[in-house]
Amino acid sequence: MTKNLTTFISDFYEKQHKMPSYREMLKASNYKSLRTIKVKTDKLVEEGFLQRNTKGQLSPTALFHAIPLLGSVEAGFPSPAEEELIDTMTLDEYLIQKKESTYILRISGESMKDAGILPGDMALVERGRQAKSGQIVIAEVDGKYTIKYLIKENGKVYLKAGNKKYKDIYPEEELKISAVVTSIIRKY
Amino acid sequence: MPSSATPQSLASSVPPLSIGKYPRAILHIDGDAFFASCEQSRDPSLMGKPVITGKERGIAASLSYEAKVMGITRGMSLREIKKVCPQAIIMPSDYETYSILSKRFYEIVRRYTPDVEEYGIDECFADITGLRRVHRCSYETIAGKIKHDLDSELGFTFSAGLAPNKVVAKIGSKWKKPSGLTSIQARNIHLFLGQLDVSDIWGIGQQTSAFLYKHKIRTALDFAHTDEQWVRKWTAKPYYEIWQELNGRCLLELNIEEKTSYQSISKVKTFTPPSTDKDFVYAQLARNIEAACMKARRYDQEPQEVSFFLKSQTFHSRGVRVKLSRATAFPHEVIRAITPAFEEIYEHGVQYRATGVHLSKLTTIEERQMDLFGVHVHAEKMQSLYGAMDKMRTKYGKNTLYLGSSHEAHKAQQHDGERGHETRRKQNLLPGETKRRRLAVPMFLGDVV
DSSP, X not given: OHHHHHHHHHHHHHHHSSOOOHHHHHHHSSOOOHHHHHHHHHHHHXXXXXXXXXXXXXXXXXXXXXXXXXXXXXXXXXXXXXXXXXXXXXHXXXXXXXXXXXXXXXXXXXXXXXXXXXTTOEEEEEETOOOOTTOEEEEEETTEEEEEEEEEETTEEEEEOSSTTSOOBXXXXXXXXXXXXXXXXXXX | OOOOOOOOSSOTTXXXXXXXXXXXXXXXXXXXXXXXXXXXXXXXXXXXXXXXXXXXXXXXXEEOHHHHHTTOOTTOBHHHHHHHOTTXXXXXXXXXXXXXXXXHHHHHHHTTOSOEEEEXXXXXXXXXXXXXXXXXXXXXXXXXXXXXXXXXHHSSOEEEEEESSHHHHHHHHHHSTTTOEEEOOGGGHHHHHTTOBGGGSTTOOHHHHHHHHHTTOOBHHHHHHSOXXXXXXXXXXXXXXXXXXXXXXXXXXXXXXXXXXXXXXXXXXXXXXXXXXXXXXXXXXXXXXXXXXXXXXXXXXXXEEEEEEEEETTSOEEEEEEEOSSOOOOHHHHHHHHHHHHHHHOOTTOOXXXXXXXXXXXXXXXXXXXXXXXXXXXXXXXXXXXHHHHHHHHHHOTTSSOOGGGHHHHHSXXXXXXXXXXXXXXXXXXXXXXXXOOOSSOBOOSOBO
């Protein structure tokens, strides 16, 4: 029965982008009391399908989003596959650490060629993050975005290209760092 | 931390309206020139320039501070803008990006408190009462941290007001713009109300301010000083609540619940060039009805009443309200019900520029009653049909499947000329993206060299 309930919850979540209430779950299932729903959802929490916050409200876990694998979440003895799944993450989670400040952009120049970044590549970048020396950053130079290594040396800050043909850029005033590059994506 | 501006000019002879600092700590946060800022923050070549959004509507919907300085105002037509400020950069609204950034805005505020009211796409209220110990700092510092996170992570500025209630918090966020943070403790409220016109108070409209002027109540301070009995006797309840909030009490609670149903649903669309073609105008209306019905179904609601209007090129509107014999959110039934009325108000030879539909008296689908004539059975069938249609639309795009009645509208481009320009995000598709489906991640635009 847990399986039907999970199907209902995931359908509901997909459609309404929120968790169903106990009452809604009761209505959709053939259970008779809210107590049963509580027990069943507790089981789903135990199985790592859902989680509860301190207020007791339910929310989905990473496992929940791995939809094709739902079939394996069933009462009975745990399968090895299920044990492993608890420690997996989605590609989104892997690539994006801070969801609210992550942006995407497309590279057009060749200035980072030797760093393995080519025109047409996409970069995920994080805004508002303190950039460290040696990190690849997106800076604003003359009203344009540029992707370069940020170098802090002997009290000096400058931008260095990953391509010998390009000169280092020393800012005249304050260097405007728009974001820090967190991953590069190339889709074939 | 940004400093809070306190008006110095006002004589300290006025006694405070209330005592204490923050019996409640309510924050109102407002994005500065939100849509225009979303555009500027993703393309450095737009920084410091007059940027205007709303091209598709033919008017200025949002303007950057640089554009405001040039004398452009909201609602100004494109032609006028070009006269006033030829160098203005006018772009179509990219609601997709604005709503992603709006959601991020709420999420960042929710890092600090779960009590957030999403008041509009570019503004919200947050209740931070009792959170000083959790964050180990004062309310002013919490407000400053929230503002800092927003400014640095979204790439443009926000203005905030901290006060003991919503009405005063709203005054605070407007006090210093852009990028202000104004804290108004209960005991200092009176210092802010002296120069503020009553009509500038949130919730006081033209009618009420005109009425108050007649009684020599001109500033917000005048209103706050008005006798309580008089306010109760002569104004409606919402104004009495405002009066109490101006006096430092907190009455208006935050509405933090997510929207799960609507009072009414509207869909309006203009098209250019204007048309005298009856079939085309009818199809435009049908398309709006389809869109409105789809939204109603998404929230499991059905209208009992439908009104629609046709707007002509001379901005004359004619509208009709139709009562449905039974609530329905199936567009073919709604279209059938309004067709006779359409025939009646449609005038030959008139140039039409917009159609709109308004669904009202919405009921939830569960409340539907059984009837004797088997309509119920039919409705169930329709429900599964439209359910399947909705599923296809969510999967393959909103316009994959539509009624024949809307075809003429779908076939044509909604706007000709520059008003029909696509958003820059749609012109910059990533590999694997389509015009209908894109990554839900905002994009930096322009060449990245």
